[in-house]
Amino acid sequence: MRFYLTTHKRHWVRLTDKPLFLKSEHFVKAVKLNPARGPYAVDSGGFSELQRHGCWTRSARQYVDDLRRIWECVGPFDWAAPQDWMCEPIMIHGGTVGGQHFVGTHLSIAEHQHRTVANYLELRELAPDLPIVPVLQGWELPDYERCLTLYERAGVDLTREPTVGLGSVCRRQATREAVAIVTTLAGYGARLHGFGFKTIGLERVGHLMASADSAAWSYHARRRPPMHGHTHKNCANCLPYALRWRTRVLDRIPQWQQPALDTAA
Template sequence: MSGLSDLRFYCGLHQPGDAGTFERAFISINRLRGRRKPVACADVVIDSGAFVELEKWGRYRHSVEEYADELRRLHAAGVVNITAAVAQDYMCEPFMLAKTGLTVQDHQRLTIERYNALLACGLPFPILPVLQGYAPSDYVRHLRAYGDRLPHGAWVGVGSVCKRNSRPEQIVAVLCAILRERPDLRLHGFGVKITALMHPGVRSMLYSADSLAWSFAARKQGRNGNDPAEARAFVDRVRAAAAQAITPWQLPMLWERAAA
């Protein structure tokens, strides 16, 4: 279990050039493709752009091999210090299933297939696998389907949670189901907002998280959604939350509630 004070928080950024003022950054491959100027951040996780690809086109426009080739170029040319690259997963929210015309099980199978294919490319940095589903039991099924592909202590992304930030108890149920099955895993929450991070159950079960919520909030309120000052203010809010006294969260109790 983690706490917000030691949670590895990766600030989502639209503009790679802004990464130099952040300790950690989470940047989409769609923002890095073809880039030659170095990204001045020592700890960068590269996202596969899954949400945009499926939401706009209902498919990936780039094959696993094309994704791997671009990742390899970025690494070899010293453009990005790649801590990990996220596999090309398939989200399982109902609106995403409507985009592809496939089922949750199809999306889970495709997620593992693309993870396997990316691993086979032999990239010189870690690949972040992603657990997908919608109901907590979906994630357990997907976890079991991965089998020994996920070694002890693996760093694993948890997908299809970003649209549940207003209902953090739903995120808790998903995380709890996963950790009840594999308490050794280090879970990463994609697109987790302050609302969810303030929930002690979410915080206690995440090893790391990323968020671009600052950009959405800025645009919604009529400000610049690409302003790095907005991003820095968001990161400061995340850090400030760590200083707040919170009643300790008991994971066994969460497990009991999720199983009920």
């Protein structure tokens, strides 16, 4: 299981060989890109797009062009997420949660799933050479199973994909419902990536996933004094803190399902 640190600090790719997870937009805004020292994966930024606009503002062609520039300048990435459509109720209906406003797509879960699968197929046609992964979207377990069927009907065998993203679970990744979703989908043979999985979720289902990412280290750091010897107000943007947090998270996973802690972890 590969555990990625999620960060908006794109220059970290040249500072560490630990796996990183970054939004494509953070690379796109850069005039100069740094070659990566270690593995990294690319997030499409779908959560922010749908939260702010209720739709995608970048075409599939624009996204592919962005990914090609990243690939050529930063180096080959492990994989990139598609322009998928999250299925959380707040994303669909809109509203405000935790101070964050969501405009809402006002579409159905089924429509979000159809658009997710259609986008993956379009991206695969536009860029068959890039490792863009399929993502399963839904809210309840039967939704995810229907999404899996949509891929099957489109000729995509998810059991043959090296990575299959699992969407709309991060805010409830430690719940019994989420555990059932991960367990069932892994049982179908999908090599799942858990978007935004935190410590408790990894302890419960980390052994069932091929990979996961988390930005929880920054949330923790904002609520604590800086590390000894650090002069900034807190370590919310601090690589040493993030790496130490990553080690602590992996150490908390039971040894029988412990991911390796080497540079390929």
